[in-house]
Amino acid sequence: MSAPERLTKRNAIRRENERVILAAAEKVFAEAGFGGATMQLIADMAGLPKANLHYYFATKEELYRKVVQQIFEIWLHAADVFDNAPGPVEGIGAYIDAKMEISRRHPFGSKVWASEVMHGAPVIQDYLETTLRDWTEGRARVIQRWVDEGKMAPVDPRHLLYMLWATTQHYADFGHQIETLNGGKPLSDRQWKAAKDSVKTIILRGIAAVPS
């Protein structure tokens, strides 16, 4: 049991500084990678002296780990829509919407996660083997049930999940490439909607999802 946090000025300062540091770290890790990021750069972006970072986060690894955990939590919650859906059109449709929205709102976190996994998940391997594995098996069962109930074509649930992750996260991880191919401009509201619709249309038709 942790003691209930009182609303003192000290607690406010601590919370605010941790927030600022984590936001700066997320951006710097995303743009430079773990190895390329420096505590000095993060400190400058957070507007704090470097030594102050080490007061809140003992090491670079600890700070990095917190950043990775954040995006992972966000993704896990995004899948709540999956559970109580009557069928694939609602469930997978809403999941695509949610993940596309996250790609738009949290592109840095997505990149940090991608980088971490690409490098062999040196700091969050345990998450992959426990939380993520359980999560994946659970959703795979839901999809398999939909298949068995004739609500969609018989596809391998695993590969469908990979496809959902890949297509949605691509808009965050490869956002720079997409922006360049879009004439150097970020996608507009309209274009984001078109992206969402394209992904949903192709995938839902691809799995022959029938409305409930």
Add this chain to the structure above:
Amino acid sequence: MSAPERLTKRNAIRRENERVILAAAEKVFAEAGFGGATMQLIADMAGLPKANLHYYFATKEELYRKVVQQIFEIWLHAADVFDNAPGPVEGIGAYIDAKMEISRRHPFGSKVWASEVMHGAPVIQDYLETTLRDWTEGRARVIQRWVDEGKMAPVDPRHLLYMLWATTQHYADFGHQIETLNGGKPLSDRQWKAAKDSVKTIILRGIAAVPS
């Protein structure tokens, strides 16, 4: 005009060393990122003294640039199948096959490319704005033609291309995650085939491609 390369022992040595160095660099850059990779690590993996690397490649950036160019070339050639195809079933089907095969054979290169783009393409931005942009517009026109000819559903060619890139490269870039979810074992021949088939089936049905 470059002089025709004679088959002397010197040329053989140079070519072999450059090959070994590039292979080692590709792996190290993929596993550690540009910032995390060290010339010493690459040298060790190549079995050469560090100073020797600097004899063939003046700087770390130059070596890195060559690695990125390599995978880019491979991907460009993979799209040849696209051009003379009579319709989307053959063209896109073959393109998926080719890119999945590359993800399997060149996972390191794919990761290096992904990392480079994620970090804002600091060294290959010019490629994105010239070669890749032209390439993309060309294939988008081909897809649009297929749509106009009624050979597939009216989808946005750009977003379809992004989906093809995302799904195929995911098997290389997130290979570690997939492997972990596969019980810690790399995908078998059979599983790779299932992956290919899943991707092809869902996407081709998703765009309502009609056989020519």
Add this chain to the structure above:
DNA sequence: TCGTTTTCTGACCGTATGGTCAGGGTCGAG
């Protein structure tokens, strides 16, 4: 107000990194 705890930071340190270079070895053309 006073003593204690927490927050803050400039200055510092050991190490690792990218890159250099002088000098020795090897190869090939004539």
Add this chain to the structure above:
DNA sequence: CTCGACCCTGACCATACGGTCAGAAAACGA
């Protein structure tokens, strides 16, 4: 055989990095 061009490498250097620490400043509880 000879000489010039190319190949190789141990030792070295300047710099930048993650992390430490002593002590000042601020906040807090009583």
